Amino acid sequence: xxxxxxxxxxxxxxxxxxxxxxxxxxxxxxxxxxxxxxxxxxxxxxxxxxxxxxxxxxxxxxxxxxxxxxxxxxxxxxxxxxxxxxxxxxxxxxxxxxxxxxxxxxxxxxxxxxxxxxxxxxxxxxxxxxxxxxxxxxxxxxxxxxxxxxxxxxxxxxxxxxxxxxxxxxxxxxxxxxxxxxxxxxxxxxxxxxxxxxxxxxxxxxxxxxxxxxxxxxxxxxxxxxxxxxxxxxxxxxxxxxxxxxxxxxxxxxxxxxxxxxxxxxxxxxxxxxxxxxxxxxxxxxxxxxxxxxxxxxxxxxxxxxxxxxxxxxxxxxxxxxxxxxxxxxxxxxxxxxxxxxxxxxxxxxxxxxxxxxxxxxxxxxxxxxxxxxxxxxxxxxxxxxxxxxxxxxxxxxxxxx
Numbered sequence: 001x002x003x004x005x006x007x008x009x010x011x012x013x014x015x016x017x018x019x020x021x022x023x024x025x026x027x028x029x030x031x032x033x034x035x036x037x038x039x040x041x042x043x044x045x046x047x048x049x050x051x052x053x054x055x056x057x058x059x060x061x062x063x064x065x066x067x068x069x070x071x072x073x074x075x076x077x078x079x080x081x082x083x084x085x086x087x088x089x090x091x092x093x094x095x096x097x098x099x100x101x102x103x104x105x106x107x108x109x110x111x112x113x114x115x116x117x118x119x120x121x122x123x124x125x126x127x128x129x130x131x132x133x134x135x136x137x138x139x140x141x142x143x144x145x146x147x148x149x150x151x152x153x154x155x156x157x158x159x160x161x162x163x164x165x166x167x168x169x170x171x172x173x174x175x176x177x178x179x180x181x182x183x184x185x186x187x188x189x190x191x192x193x194x195x196x197x198x199x200x201x202x203x204x205x206x207x208x209x210x211x212x213x214x215x216x217x218x219x220x221x222x223x224x225x226x227x228x229x230x231x232x233x234x235x236x237x238x239x240x241x242x243x244x245x246x247x248x249x250x251x252x253x254x255x256x257x258x259x260x261x262x263x264x265x266x267x268x269x270x271x272x273x274x275x276x277x278x279x280x281x282x283x284x285x286x287x288x289x290x291x292x293x294x295x296x297x298x299x300x301x302x303x304x305x306x307x308x309x310x311x312x313x314x315x316x317x318x319x320x321x322x323x324x325x326x327x328x329x330x331x332x333x334x335x336x337x338x339x340x341x342x343x344x345x346x347x348x349x350x351x352x353x354x355x356x357x358x359x360x361x362x363x364x365x366x367x368x369x370x371x372x373x374x375x376x377x378x379x380x381x382x383x384x385x386x387x388x389x390x391x392x393x394x395x396x397x398x399x400x401x402x
Contacts (some may be wrong), residue, residue, distance in 0.1 A: 002106040003055075006089055007118045010060060010110040011131075016060035017103070018140035019152040025056050025103045028397070029158075034097040035108060039079045043106075048232045049083050056107070060143045073100070073110065089118070091159050094172040095096075112158040113167035116184070120176035123335075124382070125183050125209060126201065126364060132187035133197035135159050141194065147370055148362035149244035151194060186211070192241070196253050198368055199315055200242055202361075203328060207351045207387060210361040212330045214337075218243040218250075238304050249333055249339040250305065251316045311336045326365055327358060350391055360384070 005013055016022045017029060042053055054070050055063040058357065061199035064070040064085040071087045080088040091099075100108040110118060112135040120128050134141060135158045142149030161184060168181050186204040191197040200219060205211020219242055240250025305312050313332045317398055334345045350359045363384070367377035382393050 001043040001056075002038050003056075003070075004038050004040075004073045004100055004108040005056075005071060005108075005115070006073040006110040007087070008124070009071040010115055010318035011119065012061055012143045013056070013059045013103070014111050014112065014115070014158065015140050015146065017154045018158070019142055019150075021060040021143060022058060027107075029101050029103055031098065031101060031111075035100045035102050036097065037075045037091055037095070037100060038072055038106075038108060038116065040074060040081050041106075044102065049086065051085050054085065057380070058105070059107070062144070064261065079189070094174045096167065096170045101166075108357060111167070113164045114171075117166050117168065117171065117174065117176040117180040120179035120183065124386075125179065126205065126211075126368065128179065128183045129186050129201045130194075130197055130368065132161070133185060133191045133201060134194070136161055136164070136187060137193075137197060139189035139191070139193055146296050147374060153193065157189070160189050164294055169321070186216060188216050188219045188222070192220060193253075193255065194321065194370060195255060195317060196241060197357075198320065198365070199251065199253060199326070202365065203244075203330065207347060207357070208358070210223070210364050212334070213345075213351070214330075216243055216245065218245060230240045237281070240305060240310060244333065245308075246343060247337040248309050249311045249331075249337040249342060250301070251313050251315050251333060252302070255317060311340060320365060320369060321371075322357060323362060327361070 013022070013028075017025045034166050041136060042049060044053075051063050051065065055061070056070075057063075058163045062068065066084045068228055069085050069087040071089070072081065073089045073091050075090075076092055077090055078092065080086075082364045095114070099111055099112050099114045100110050114134060116128070116132055119131060123131065138155055140154065140155045141147075141150045144152070164180075164184050164187075168184065170175060175344070177213060186201060186206075188200055188204065191200060196219070201211070202212045203212050205213075207213040221243065222237055242251040244250070282316055302312050302314075313329060313336070315326075319329050328346075334348050337343060338345050360381075363381050367374055367381045379393050382388060
């Protein structure tokens with residue numbers, strides 16, 4: 001089979017590879033300096049395609065249908081596949097030679113840089129920015145059910161903000177360039193989780209896009225702590241998760257499972273069912289000690305950052321789900337940044353004074369969160385902001401591929 005996947009299909013394939021769901025493909029994907037766009041070809045050489053022959057199950061992709069077609073790029077109009085379960089994009093010119101990655105088995109996928117541009121045509125800007133954080137970050141959403149499915153952490157970044165910016169400059173006349181050029185301004189390298197990305201994206205986005213207008217944050221940047229050599233070497237990873245540029249103000253995000261309290265509950269329940277088991281009671285004490293150790297380490301981390309002149313605000317998952325919870329956090333961040341830097345945050349405060357802006361922003365935050373109601377909130381957000389017919393809204397939800 002000879003195909004060049006792009007858009008949603010390329011994103012699904014890349015996510016499957018990053019999550020280890022396509023073991024036939026080596027990770028990380030090897031980049032080729034020159035991977036020219038190929039003309040589609042069936043493995044048996046015949047011209048007529050069927051959903052079965054187009055089914056790339058080894059990549060974790062579903063069998064294509066008219067509603068969820070296989071997205072492919074072709075070099076010219078005569079190369080288009082005339083079947084309703086294919087969606088073809090013609091690239092006769094305007095793409096650099098490194099626009100596609102060869103993943104073997106005769107198959108190419110759009111590079112993460114091209115993918116960012118292509119999906120600018122189907123994603124609203126805030127979602128495109130979140131995709132940028134994923135592509136340049138150390139995690140991957142699942143290929144199927146990306147909003148609610150499991151997340152793979154610790155995956156090597158696919159690209160960087162700088163590489164995307166350079167690729168945009170080298171492209172000419174292809175759809176999505178303008179939107180991608182604007183959206184990449186609010187993406188930061190090195191995010192470690194979807195929730196961290198959401199907080200950083202909302203902080204970076206301009207107020208007219210319902211963000212907080214702080215600009216790109218610096219994420220998880222390694223730097224040595226001051227003090228004696230022993231402490232410096234022992235705690236060289238002491239950095240805030242997010243840092244507001246040109247200020248000493250940072251944000252630490254503590255995920256819902258950070259302290260693993262559920263493990264204490266599980267161990268305690270097992271011990272209660274077997275009251276005479278010293279081994280199970282020891283397990284309870286072990287889990288309690290682990291939680292205590294993490295709690296103490298968090299306090300020390302905050303103190304050590306403070307000793308270097310950094311002001312740290314702590315963010316939690318609950319801040320995003322409670323109404324105006326992220327507003328309260330950002331007011332704390334902006335207040336500290338205003339006090340300890342020369343930056344002007346007057347427009348940020350003006351936005352906080354607008355009930356309409358705050359309400360729209362909260363709707364957007366809920367629409368972007370990894371929970372089932374997020375789909376409904378996204379429908380409401382698009383309906384309010386874009387005034388589109390309901391069928392178009394439903395199509396957009398599919399295209400968001402969060």
